[in-house]
Amino acid sequence: MNKLKYLPILIYKEYLQILKDKSVFILSFALPLLLVLIYGSAIRMEIKPVSVCIVTQEQNSLTDRIVKEFLLSDYFVTQNTPDFIKANEMFKDEHFKVLIHIRGGKKKDISPGIEIEVYLNGVESQLASISLNYINQTIKSAFTKAGLSTSGYSVNIRNMFNEANESVWFLMSGHYVSILTLLCMFLGSFVISREWDRKTIETLCATNASATEIVLSKIIVYYVLTVFSIFILLVTGQWLYKTPISGSIILSFVSLFVYAFEMLCFGIFLSAKIKSQFNCAQIAVVIGFLPAVMLSGLIFDLRAVTPIISFIGHILPPTYQVKAMRILFLSGGQSLYIMFNILLQFTIAVILIALTVRQVKKDCK
Amino acid sequence: MLIDIKDLEFSYKTKDRGNICVFKNFSFCLENSYKKICLTGPDGAGKSTLLKLLTGVLKPAKGSIKLRGLTPNTNDRHFIESISYMSQTLGLYKELSVIDNLKIFAALKGLDIKDSTEYLYSLLKKVDLLQFKDRQFDDLSGGMKQKIALLCAIASKPEILILDEPTVGVDPLSRKEIFSLIDEYIGTNEKSCCIFSSAYLDEAATSDFALILEDGQVILKGETTDLCSKVVNQTYTLEFSKNEKPDIRDIFSLTSRYIKNSPIIDLNPRLGQINLTVKENTHKEDLIDFLHENIKKDFILKKRECSLEDVYICYGMKNHVFVEPDFIKNMNFQKSDDIVVQVKDIKKKFGNFVAVEKSSFNVKKGEIFGLLGPNGAGKTTTFRMICGLLTQTEGEILVNGFDLSKAKNDARKTIGYVSQKFSLYQNLSTKENLVYFARSYGLKRDVQKKRIEKIVKDFSLEKFLNTKSGELPFGVQRQLSMACALLHHPKILFLDEATSGADPLARRKFFDKVLELSSYGTSVIVTTHFMEEAEYCDNFLIQDRGKILILGTPDETCTKNGKRISVKQAFVELIEHNRDKEDENEQA
Numbered sequence: 001m002n003k004l005k006y007l008p009i010l011i012y013k014e015y016l017q018i019l020k021d022k023s024v025f026i027l028s029f030a031l032p033l034l035l036v037l038i039y040g041s042a043i044r045m046e047i048k049p050v051s052v053c054i055v056t057q058e059q060n061s062l063t064d065r066i067v068k069e070f071l072l073s074d075y076f077v078t079q080n081t082p083d084f085i086k087a088n089e090m091f092k093d094e095h096f097k098v099l100i101h102i103r104g105g106k107k108k109d110i111s112p113g114i115e116i117e118v119y120l121n122g123v124e125s126q127l128a129s130i131s132l133n134y135i136n137q138t139i140k141s142a143f144t145k146a147g148l149s150t151s152g153y154s155v156n157i158r159n160m161f162n163e164a165n166e167s168v169w170f171l172m173s174g175h176y177v178s179i180l181t182l183l184c185m186f187l188g189s190f191v192i193s194r195e196w197d198r199k200t201i202e203t204l205c206a207t208n209a210s211a212t213e214i215v216l217s218k219i220i221v222y223y224v225l226t227v228f229s230i231f232i233l234l235v236t237g238q239w240l241y242k243t244p245i246s247g248s249i250i251l252s253f254v255s256l257f258v259y260a261f262e263m264l265c266f267g268i269f270l271s272a273k274i275k276s277q278f279n280c281a282q283i284a285v286v287i288g289f290l291p292a293v294m295l296s297g298l299i300f301d302l303r304a305v306t307p308i309i310s311f312i313g314h315i316l317p318p319t320y321q322v323k324a325m326r327i328l329f330l331s332g333g334q335s336l337y338i339m340f341n342i343l344l345q346f347t348i349a350v351i352l353i354a355l356t357v358r359q360v361k362k363d364c365k
Numbered sequence: 366m367l368i369d370i371k372d373l374e375f376s377y378k379t380k381d382r383g384n385i386c387v388f389k390n391f392s393f394c395l396e397n398s399y400k401k402i403c404l405t406g407p408d409g410a411g412k413s414t415l416l417k418l419l420t421g422v423l424k425p426a427k428g429s430i431k432l433r434g435l436t437p438n439t440n441d442r443h444f445i446e447s448i449s450y451m452s453q454t455l456g457l458y459k460e461l462s463v464i465d466n467l468k469i470f471a472a473l474k475g476l477d478i479k480d481s482t483e484y485l486y487s488l489l490k491k492v493d494l495l496q497f498k499d500r501q502f503d504d505l506s507g508g509m510k511q512k513i514a515l516l517c518a519i520a521s522k523p524e525i526l527i528l529d530e531p532t533v534g535v536d537p538l539s540r541k542e543i544f545s546l547i548d549e550y551i552g553t554n555e556k557s558c559c560i561f562s563s564a565y566l567d568e569a570a571t572s573d574f575a576l577i578l579e580d581g582q583v584i585l586k587g588e589t590t591d592l593c594s595k596v597v598n599q600t601y602t603l604e605f606s607k608n609e610k611p612d613i614r615d616i617f618s619l620t621s622r623y624i625k626n627s628p629i630i631d632l633n634p635r636l637g638q639i640n641l642t643v644k645e646n647t648h649k650e651d652l653i654d655f656l657h658e659n660i661k662k663d664f665i666l667k668k669r670e671c672s673l674e675d676v677y678i679c680y681g682m683k684n685h686v687f688v689e690p691d692f693i694k695n696m697n698f699q700k701s702d703d704i705v706v707q708v709k710d711i712k713k714k715f716g717n718f719v720a721v722e723k724s725s726f727n728v729k730k731g732e733i734f735g736l737l738g739p740n741g742a743g744k745t746t747t748f749r750m751i752c753g754l755l756t757q758t759e760g761e762i763l764v765n766g767f768d769l770s771k772a773k774n775d776a777r778k779t780i781g782y783v784s785q786k787f788s789l790y791q792n793l794s795t796k797e798n799l800v801y802f803a804r805s806y807g808l809k810r811d812v813q814k815k816r817i818e819k820i821v822k823d824f825s826l827e828k829f830l831n832t833k834s835g836e837l838p839f840g841v842q843r844q845l846s847m848a849c850a851l852l853h854h855p856k857i858l859f860l861d862e863a864t865s866g867a868d869p870l871a872r873r874k875f876f877d878k879v880l881e882l883s884s885y886g887t888s889v890i891v892t893t894h895f896m897e898e899a900e901y902c903d904n905f906l907i908q909d910r911g912k913i914l915i916l917g918t919p920d921e922t923c924t925k926n927g928k929r930i931s932v933k934q935a936f937v938e939l940i941e942h943n944r945d946k947e948d949e950n951e952q953a
Contacts, residue, residue, distance in 0.1 A: 021460055203457065208474060364439065
């Protein structure tokens with residue numbers, strides 16, 4: 001108890017400062033609104049190549065032609081198998097994004113009654129709708145080259161996992177993560193560096209307040225602000241885009257709150273390390289924005305990028321959070337992974353707090 | 366022992382110049398009996414660093430420090446509660462109110478927040494600032510801020526007050542109040558003492574023990590009364606009859622700074638006469654001979670009681686590198702009647718607040734003109750209006766014949782400006798700064814090169830050409846800032862508290878430059894809180910609450926009952942008198 005004797009007065013100080021400083025308010029209330037609008041309506045991208053598996057139960061010149069067309073197109077990475085059951089399982093495990101099942105037709109006789117079923121992984125609906133055009137064109141071209149009329153087949157399309165086919169649903173869960181990353185790091189980046197810029201840190205250190213108390217008071221007050229920001233973010237996001245939450249709502253919240261906490265701690269750690277508001281804010285934006293958007297698998301599938309980038313993506317916390325949010329929002333289940341993720345993010349947060357305290361201690365305590 | 370430092374070693378890390386060693390093998394001891402200890406010395410001597418080391422905010426790389434037997438450590442609550450530290454930048458929260466700042470820092474030093482409110486109010490009442498308790502700290506004037514910061518330090522009733530330049534940038538009136546607050550505190554608390562740094566030697570002279578640092582070394586230390594005896598036979602006053610008085614510009618270059626074998630170390634105008642400080646073992650007869658030879662006027666040479674400032678100058682000059690001047694000595698300065706700045710009835714309002722009221726004055730060619738006044742008197746506003754950085758609400762300003770409201774750019778080309786904060790580009794090197802300013806003044810390439818070469822030599826900046834200006838010692842930044850302002854050979858030079866925080870020696874060199882410029886015909890307009898600098902002025906005005914209270918030559922304005930008094934005394938008396946009168950009128 002005695003150890004944190006000065007925590008209340010420091011919290012009171014931070015509270016007063018925030019009341020006076022309008023920029024912090026703007027940051028924590030206006031920024032989530034702005035970002036959710038921008039991200040939700042502007043970031044929609046396509047991915048290439050699309051992995052395809054073609055199941056051909058009967059082989060004939062037409063099926064060969066279709067497979068060949070897919071192999072030749074640089075838009076697809078194609079596999080060919082006669083085993084539908086195995087292929088279907090792999091599809092569910094997301095080994096590939098599109099499953100094409102060609103049914104009907106005889107070994108020699110290629111003409112009528114051929115039926116082609118296309119299964120799309122609707123979780124990534126953006127990808128699904130764009131690739132559908134290409135799939136259609138590729139099949140058409142195979143028919144033409146085989147000298148057949150394009151009216152001689154029917155294509156049945158089935159969207160799996162995201163039946164309403166909303167790209168924003170798939171992206172939104174990840175957007176929440178990247179918005180929080182940017183916001184919390186940005187907010188945190190001012191916290192200790194401001195004391196350095198205004199040279200108040202020396203006076204503060206020449207008091208009874210310990211480094212732990214200083215750091216904790218800041219984290220507590222700013223986390224309260226962050227909680228408000230998360231509410232604004234989620235309320236606006238859900239109101240605008242109505243993303244369904246298939247998994248546990250409580251877990252989704254806990255997961256986001258823990259993640260935001262971690263990112264705030266990271267921002268505060270940066271601000272203790274860099275000591276200049278300007279530099280720190282710049283760095284926070286760059287590293288808060290880039291990994292969360294570019295390297296987390298949110299937009300660019302980590303399975304499609306070069307191994308080194310994929311590796312970097314996998315050592316960064318946002319990647320796991322993005323995956324967890326997707327599971328929670330779109331498919332539900334896998335609660336073990338969700339729990340693991342919460343624990344992971346929380347552990348990193350605690351390590352970051354320890355590092356921040358150490359840094360402050362080293363600098364002036 | 367009050368202070369016990371053994372083999373202290375400390376260095377700073379910088380990006381450009383690697384580790385800069387501040388202290389090496391530094392040892393220093395001081396008895397417990399001293400109550401007021403002053404640290405002084407030039408910029409970059411290590412004063413602030415030493416105070417921070419004593420507070421425990423910085424930690425020594427090697428060696429030991431003991432303050433009343435305790436090792437400075439900000440994690441040791443026993444130690445922390447026994448001291449209070451006031452940093453040069455004050456370190457208070459500018460967006461918070463006065464009382465919140467006081468409360469927070471008092472509470473963080475272990476005072477009970479609930480019981481302390483009355484006590485804090487009584488402190489505020491003592492310095493007459495209770496009515497400002499809810500004012501945002503940032504909205505206070507410079508002097509008030511300093512007082513509040515001092516109260517924050519005193520509030521926790523520490524044994525040792527550590528104050529880093531508690532009066533920098535503060536007017537004489539507030540300085541007086543700040544020091545009476547300090548004196549009262551250490552006077553009433555038996556065990557308490559105060560360690561402070563200051564660039565004002567008159568403040569240093571009020572301490573029991575003074576320590577002069579230079580480049581991390583103690584160059585002089587001792588009880589203040591003993592120190593003054595060190596130069597006891599080296600101080601004189603040169604008196605002239607009224608009509609015979611030579612212009613300071615004709616004689617300032619008689620010192621050993623310009624004439625290698627001159628017996629005079631320092632020469633400066635004080636109390637309407639000329640104060641001299643001469644080399645050790647100079648015979649009076651030799652001095653008289655030298656003076657006769659160089660000043661063709663009748664004078665009386667009198668011995669003068671020496672001050673700590675004389676001691677400082679004598680010791681400081683020992684390390685001075687002699688620079689061959691390239692201007693003509695004894696140039697016989699001719700006063701000109703050309704008016705370069707004409708200010709007619711200007712007024713400036715910010716909202717409802719009248720910052721400057723109906724001010725008029727003229728500045729002539731080659732004149733040194735001073736603007737004096739307490740913090741918040743409207744000096745800076747007046748100053749900024751003449752420079753064209755602010756537009757007046759009413760009235761007219763002519764600069765070199767250009768009406769500022771119509772031909773701002775033409776007028777600006779003829780002026781140079783050195784601000785208190787130096788406005789250099791911190792990330793650019795000395796040379797890059799010079800080139801940048803030369804280009805922005807539109808100098809041609811070949812002219813640029815010549816001017817820069819010349820100015821680098823004039824201001825001895827050769828050593829620092831490739832150093833980032835942000836990492837230069839403060840004194841060099843001041844030099845560079847002035848160099849940048851002079852590149853385009855302005856007709857008027859504006860110096861806005863440019864010597865704030867500078868030690869006497871740096872200020873002497875600075876004013877040598879000002880006198881040199883003025884004798885070539887450049888008009889110089891200065892604002893300053895060092896009242897003795899006003900003695901260099903041909904004319905100065907004293908302003909308070911937006912109004913000009915007095916305007917004239919130093920001799921005209923500083924005479925009381927037929928006797929010449931110091932500018933400081935005249936200033937303090939005038940302001941106090943004026944404020945009393947105004948307050949009376951208000952009540953009536």
